[in-house]
Amino acid sequence: MAEVSLGKYLFERLYQLQVQTIFGVPGDFNLSLLDKVYEVEADHGEGSFRWAGNANELNASYAADGYSRVKRLGCLVTTFGVGELSALNGIAGSYAEHVGLLHVVGVPSISSQAKQLLLHHTLGNGDFTVFHRMSNNISQTTAFISDINSAPAEIDRCIREAYVKQRPVYVGLPANLVDLNVPASLLDKPIDLSLEKNDPEAQDEVIDSILELVRKAVNPVILVDACASRHDCKAEVTHLIEQTQFPVFVTPMGKGTVDEGGVDGELLADDPQLIAKVAARLSAGKNAASRFTGVYVGTLSKPEVKQVVESADLILSVGALLSDFNTGSFSYSYRTKNIVEFHSDYTKIRQATFPGVQMKEALQELNKRVSHAAANYEVRPVPKIKMANTPATRDVKLTQEWLWTRVSSWFREGDTIITETGTSSFGIVQSRFPNNTIGISQVLWGSIGYSVGATLGAAMANQEINPNRRTILFVGDGSLQLTVQEISTMIRWNTTPYLFVLNNDGYTIERLIHGVNATYNDIQPWQNLAILPTFSAKNYDAVRISTIGEAEDLLRDKNFGKNSKIRLIEVMLPRLDAPSNLAKQAAITAATNAQG
Numbered sequence: 001m002a003e004v005s006l007g008k009y010l011f012e013r014l015y016q017l018q019v020q021t022i023f024g025v026p027g028d029f030n031l032s033l034l035d036k037v038y039e040v041e042a043d044h045g046e047g048s049f050r051w052a053g054n055a056n057e058l059n060a061s062y063a064a065d066g067y068s069r070v071k072r073l074g075c076l077v078t079t080f081g082v083g084e085l086s087a088l089n090g091i092a093g094s095y096a097e098h099v100g101l102l103h104v105v106g107v108p109s110i111s112s113q114a115k116q117l118l119l120h121h122t123l124g125n126g127d128f129t130v131f132h133r134m135s136n137n138i139s140q141t142t143a144f145i146s147d148i149n150s151a152p153a154e155i156d157r158c159i160r161e162a163y164v165k166q167r168p169v170y171v172g173l174p175a176n177l178v179d180l181n182v183p184a185s186l187l188d189k190p191i192d193l194s195l196e197k198n199d200p201e202a203q204d205e206v207i208d209s210i211l212e213l214v215r216k217a218v219n220p221v222i223l224v225d226a227c228a229s230r231h232d233c234k235a236e237v238t239h240l241i242e243q244t245q246f247p248v249f250v251t252p253m254g255k256g257t258v259d260e261g262g263v264d265g266e267l268l269a270d271d272p273q274l275i276a277k278v279a280a281r282l283s284a285g286k287n288a289a290s291r292f293t294g295v296y297v298g299t300l301s302k303p304e305v306k307q308v309v310e311s312a313d314l315i316l317s318v319g320a321l322l323s324d325f326n327t328g329s330f331s332y333s334y335r336t337k338n339i340v341e342f343h344s345d346y347t348k349i350r351q352a353t354f355p356g357v358q359m360k361e362a363l364q365e366l367n368k369r370v371s372h373a374a375a376n377y378e379v380r381p382v383p384k385i386k387m388a389n390t391p392a393t394r395d396v397k398l399t400q401e402w403l404w405t406r407v408s409s410w411f412r413e414g415d416t417i418i419t420e421t422g423t424s425s426f427g428i429v430q431s432r433f434p435n436n437t438i439g440i441s442q443v444l445w446g447s448i449g450y451s452v453g454a455t456l457g458a459a460m461a462n463q464e465i466n467p468n469r470r471t472i473l474f475v476g477d478g479s480l481q482l483t484v485q486e487i488s489t490m491i492r493w494n495t496t497p498y499l500f501v502l503n504n505d506g507y508t509i510e511r512l513i514h515g516v517n518a519t520y521n522d523i524q525p526w527q528n529l530a531i532l533p534t535f536s537a538k539n540y541d542a543v544r545i546s547t548i549g550e551a552e553d554l555l556r557d558k559n560f561g562k563n564s565k566i567r568l569i570e571v572m573l574p575r576l577d578a579p580s581n582l583a584k585q586a587a588i589t590a591a592t593n594a595q596g
């Protein structure tokens with residue numbers, strides 16, 4: 001009977017799910033496991049499976065998260081105690097934000113555990129379960145493998161849970177087990193990744209009630225949030241919009257889930273005819289993008305967005321994740337009680353909750369019947385969104401307001417756009433994405449430095465899917481300092497992301513919340529343009545832009561638009577300049593923090 005080592009079994013399972021890069025840092029408890037990465041690569045062809053080799057485990061966890069947001073699953077391997085604990089901040093973020101990943105920890109051999117040896121990386125008290133227990137609280141499920149016979153099934157169960165539930169899963173793998181063999185034939189049967197079926201009776205009741213509300217609605221809207229994309233409901237949501245023609249809004253965390261019909265590289269800045277042409281294209285047809293109306297963030301929304309959402313008489317909310325920064329500090333103010341909430345594990349209609357009616361199947365069922373119910377809906381044009389800056393002279397200094405409008409017409413279909421907690425995660429809300437864009441921003445967990453690791457992960461995933469897909473990062477000068485080493489891993493793998501570093505001389509978001517002149521909000525200024533050569537990049541660009549003229553020259557340059565090399569663009573911005581939605585959010589946050 002053909003056999004395969006347990007370590008190879010694990011990686012073959014991941015390869016079957018298009019996971020082709022494993023993130024992490026080696027350590028003696030995982031070294032023999034890592035040997036198996038190269039065995040899998042040898043079987044499937046050069047470059048088909050790779051060990052990223054991160055600078056540290058925190059970055060690796062961010063990278064696995066970014067990779068998963070592009071490919072639906074990521075994996076990182078760490079070593080017992082010291083390695084795994086360094087990854088926990090990132091894993092907690094993946095838990096909070098519904099990101100599926102497998103955290104494999106190489107742990108001491110079964111016999112070392114049984115003898116309670118005073119091994120390195122232990123607390124010195126013979127407790128080998130303590131780190132596993134710590135991870136328990138931020139994992140969908142865990143396995144601490146101890147028996148080779150049940151190990152393949154345990155690994156399959158863990159991978160399935162991570163994928164289907166889109167949360168991190170912890171697997172402790174003793175160093176002595178990875179070389180033991182299991183039947184290779186187990187790999188022939190794919191892991192079952194299907195969702196459990198919804199209870200048909202409960203689902204029928206849900207759909208009937210929703211159709212009733214749809215039939216009566218005069219001003220309905222669809223509001224799309226983070227979990228719609230995390231739980232793979234993009235296609236269902238798009239179909240729902242196309243059939244109903246209801247206006248659609250996203251939240252900051254939902255950005256990228258719905259086609260926004262952005263301009264796809266067309267330069268709008270000073271061409272009224274082109275603006276008119278694009279506007280006409282956007283409002284033509286029945287595609288989802290033509291119904292895109294903007295970003296709803298409670299009181300921080302643009303007035304025309306706020307008006308439409310809050311005066312709606314039916315809200316179909318998909319995948320809501322109502323955190324403070326995602327809702328303008330809980331300032332939703334709907335006039336209607338007719339709210340339908342679709343979630344990954346339940347549906348709520350007005351006050352009635354239907355546990356177990358999962359959104360993917362419920363939306364599919366709704367889509368089969370909704371066009372009839374929505375037939376009487378009188379389609380109204382959606383408000384126009386400003387897409388071009390007011391023309392200004394070349395020597396005018398760059399501002400946040402100008403930047404976020406201008407980059408909207410530099411983005412292209414297929415881009416992955418990543419922003420960081422700080423001015424960029426607020427600024428990006430004001431931009432318009434082209435269709436088929438992936439937006440990545442850790443709005444709920446908000447751990448600064450995340451975006452740099454996530455950029456590595458997304459860039460590796462995009463390199464595997466289609467190297468022409470651009471990965472674009474906007475990171476604050478302060479956040480960059482937490483995880484800058486991961487740029488070296490980007491260079492090592494010849495990835496070609498755009499790294500826009502927003503240099504505003506420190507922690508601007510914090511200055512706006514508290515301590516405008518406090519030195520704790522200052523940072524050591526870096527020579528950001530020297531970062532790429534410092535990490536031994538050979539083929540790179542590093543440029544600084546300070547004025548509108550410099551920015552225009554760069555963004556109009558066709559060569560710059562092609563992701564042929566890694567690029568760092570230092571964007572000089574005033575110290576206290578911020579997108580207007582951040583200025584408002586900061587005032588609310590400061591007041592909330594000061595409350596007794």
Ligand SMILES: Cc1ncc(C[n+]2csc(CCOP(=O)(O)OP(=O)(O)O)c2C)c(N)n1
Nearest residue numbers: 422423447448476477478479506507508509
């Ligand atoms: C790991 C972590 N440490 C601290 C914070 C608190 N924090 C939030 S934003 C921020 C400053 C970000 O500064 P920068 O990246 O320069 O952004 P910008 O100036 O564009 O606002 C800090 C320190 C955090 N969110 N996460």
Ligand SMILES: [Mg+2]
Nearest residue numbers: 476477478506
């Ligand atoms: Mg800053």
